[in-house]
Amino acid sequence: MESKESSFERLTDDVLMKIVSxxxxxxxxSLRCTSKRLNSICGQQLLSRSVLVNEGFxxxxxxxxxxxxxxxxxxxxxxxxxxxxxxxxxxxxPNVRSLALVAVDGLFDENVxxxxxxxxxxxxxxxxxxxxxxxxxGLSRLFPKCPNLQRVWIHxxxxxxSCFKSLSxxxxxxxxxxxxxxxxxxxxxxxxxxxQTLRIHSKNHFxxxxxxxPHCDHLKSLSIPxxxxxQFATILNNISxxxxxxxxxxxxxxxxxxxxxxxxLPNHAIKNLSFKFLSFVSxxxxxxxxxxxxxxxxxxxKLKRPGNHSRNEVVDINQLLSIISNVQRLQTLELCVRKEHxxxxxxxxxxLSLLNIERxxxxxxxxxxxxxxxxxxxxVQDYYSQRSDKRVKISLIIGDKxxxxxxxxxxxxxxxxxISRHGYYASQCALSVAISFV
Amino acid sequence: xxxxxxxxxxxxxIQVERETAVVSxxxxxxxxxxxxxxxxxxLNCVDNAxxxxxxxxMRHHKDxxxxxxxxxxxxxxxxxDVSIEMDPWDANFLNEDLFFLLDILNAANFMKIKVLFKNCxxxxxxxxxxKSSVEIKRLLKERCDFTDEDLQRIANKYEWMARVN
Numbered sequence: 167m168e169s170k171e172s173s174f175e176r177l178t179d180d181v182l183m184k185i186v187s188x189x190x191x192x193x194x195x196s197l198r199c200t201s202k203r204l205n206s207i208c209g210q211q212l213l214s215r216s217v218l219v220n221e222g223f224x225x226x227x228x229x230x231x232x233x234x235x236x237x238x239x240x241x242x243x244x245x246x247x248x249x250x251x252x253x254x255x256x257x258x259x260p261n262v263r264s265l266a267l268v269a270v271d272g273l274f275d276e277n278v279x280x281x282x283x284x285x286x287x288x289x290x291x292x293x294x295x296x297x298x299x300x301x302x303x304g305l306s307r308l309f310p311k312c313p314n315l316q317r318v319w320i321h322x323x324x325x326x327x328s329c330f331k332s333l334s335x336x337x338x339x340x341x342x343x344x345x346x347x348x349x350x351x352x353x354x355x356x357x358x359x360x361x362q363t364l365r366i367h368s369k370n371h372f373x374x375x376x377x378x379x380p381h382c383d384h385l386k387s388l389s390i391p392x393x394x395x396x397q398f399a400t401i402l403n404n405i406s407x408x409x410x411x412x413x414x415x416x417x418x419x420x421x422x423x424x425x426x427x428x429x430x431l432p433n434h435a436i437k438n439l440s441f442k443f444l445s446f447v448s449x450x451x452x453x454x455x456x457x458x459x460x461x462x463x464x465x466x467x468k469l470k471r472p473g474n475h476s477r478n479e480v481v482d483i484n485q486l487l488s489i490i491s492n493v494q495r496l497q498t499l500e501l502c503v504r505k506e507h508x509x510x511x512x513x514x515x516x517x518l519s520l521l522n523i524e525r526x527x528x529x530x531x532x533x534x535x536x537x538x539x540x541x542x543x544x545x546v547q548d549y550y551s552q553r554s555d556k557r558v559k560i561s562l563i564i565g566d567k568x569x570x571x572x573x574x575x576x577x578x579x580x581x582x583x584x585i586s587r588h589g590y591y592a593s594q595c596a597l598s599v600a601i602s603f604v
Numbered sequence: 605x606x607x608x609x610x611x612x613x614x615x616x617x618i619q620v621e622r623e624t625a626v627v628s629x630x631x632x633x634x635x636x637x638x639x640x641x642x643x644x645x646x647l648n649c650v651d652n653a654x655x656x657x658x659x660x661x662m663r664h665h666k667d668x669x670x671x672x673x674x675x676x677x678x679x680x681x682x683x684x685d686v687s688i689e690m691d692p693w694d695a696n697f698l699n700e701d702l703f704f705l706l707d708i709l710n711a712a713n714f715m716k717i718k719v720l721f722k723n724c725x726x727x728x729x730x731x732x733x734x735k736s737s738v739e740i741k742r743l744l745k746e747r748c749d750f751t752d753e754d755l756q757r758i759a760n761k762y763e764w765m766a767r768v769n
Contacts, residue, residue: 174744174746176706176710177706177709177710181709181710181713181725184721184722184725185725185728185729187725188688188725188726188729189729190733191765192765193729193732193733193734193735194762194765195737195758195759195762195763195765196735196736196737196740197732197737197740198737198758198762199737199750199755199758199759200737200740200741200744200746200748201741201746201747201748201749201750202749202750204746205750205758241688244764244765246764250764
């Protein structure tokens with residue numbers, strides 16, 4: 167009926183603007199070439215864009231940190247040198263509120279403060295640097311120029327914390343020291359009055375700043391690595407006593423023993439709990455640890471391959487799942503066990519008992535072998551054909567190259583390839599792990 | 605039980621349960637100020653086929669918490685949400701041809717159903733994603749009002765944007 171009319175002529179400028187707001191930078195040139203109207207709308211829309219990611223170097227881990235929070239976004243990605251980007255900010259993108267600089271060429275301690283001159287309204291700033299070019303001195307010139315900063319990520323930079331003197335209002339801080347850094351701690355006292363979320367990522371020894379937690383009045387979410395037993399007990403008990411933190415993540419870099427667990431106080435405030443075990447831990451000790459957090463709703467457990475332990479000390483995934491089935495308020499579970507070749511395979515019954523947890527809505531489990539995946543899909547399909555009242559979103563992380571058979575499903579399975587960790591819905595598959603429909 | 609009626613531009617009337625109808629912000633706001641059990645909304649730019657589709661979407665999403673919390677005040681905050689990911693049910697539901705999609709988009713805009721509006725925008729963008737300007741033009745049946753010189757100039761000027769992998 168309207169075939170003569172151009173499709174977009176039926177839309178008002180406002181609506182068209184909204185569509186253009188989703189368009190990735192790399193798709194802009196071809197869209198601008200379609201018509202004068204679209205060209206001018208694209209130009210106007212750019213002025214109001216608030217997110218920019220400048221990625222000079224692809225780093226998988228940083229990508230995960232960058233995109234997990236929903237502030238930054240892959241479509242807003244460009245690759246420019248620092249000088250060219252500054253020019254762009256001035257001319258085309260003056261309203262950027264969220265800026266990510268991922269290993270950008272030409273960014274140094276001497277010139278980092280120029281961002282602040284161009285973007286005084288900056289709210290979210292992500293900086294990843296891989297050459298140790300940045301220091302406290304440059305950042306302490308930048309921060310006073312951005313009084314509206316709320317969330318800051320500083321990754322790959324060795325800081326002592328003196329740059330925070332001029333930065334007192336931020337609510338979110340994520341820090342990853344330079345991998346060769348000799349600085350083993352950071353002074354965060356300037357941030358105690360405002361900080362709500364603190365995340366520290368470090369594989370090297372890092373000691374959490376003392377006297378920080380008791381004074382942090384607004385801290386709700388904490389994610390840190392812990393390298394020794396005494397710190398573990400001190401920090402966790404400190405959190406339990408204060409009782410404000412509701413989200414806790416700990417990367418445990420030492421072997422957890424049951425004597426230590428006896429000294430832990432119960433914590434009723436934690437709703438969101440995440441543990442990453444980088445040393446050996448027994449299933450019983452995980453159970454003991456989980457008992458300290460009776461109100462957990464969202465649980466994430468990651469078990470890395472223990473380095474120097476004999477093979478018969480493999481964690482039994484079935485036993486682990488039956489421990490987790492006792493967590494009464496569980497809504498989401500993410501379980502990632504690095505698999506040994508002699509590990510027992512996942513029993514369907516243990517999985518089904520997990521699905522019976524009343525409030526469970528989201529389950530992510532791995533790593534699984536192909537046979538297990540196929541068995542689970544068949545079984546869960548069966549389970550849901552009998553119970554239509556409940557839907558759990560299930561994601562399966564596949565541990566090897568595999569052919570997975572997905573029955574023409576009314577349940578969307580999210581299959582995740584271990585290597586790329588990208589999720590694909592089985593109902594629209596394009597997975598490097600081959601998937602066949604039967 | 606109370607019911608709300610919608611009258612379409614081509615003269616059809618569709619009756620909808622109240623909890624479904626209030627997914628539309630227009631209906632919700634109206635009912636807040638004029639509490640009533642029965643009323644008819646005239647949608648003079650939405651036809652029958654489109655409205656049926658939109659109502660189907662509203663029924664599916666009537667219990668979603670985010671529909672409730674979606675308010676105009678948070679507009680500033682939400683303008684930062686530019687991710688093109690969407691609920692797989694929606695992605696599948698909106699697998700329609702461009703013209704129908706534009707009708708849905710206009711209806712969602714008129715009835716103030718933000719999530720549907722946003723997802724239509726994303727879907728329309730996804731249709732043109734990665735395509736050349738010639739292909740987009742064919743898709744949109746847009747007339748090209750540029751000279752070759754203009755085109756070359758634009759292509760050169762914005763070349764840097766395309767330089768990402």
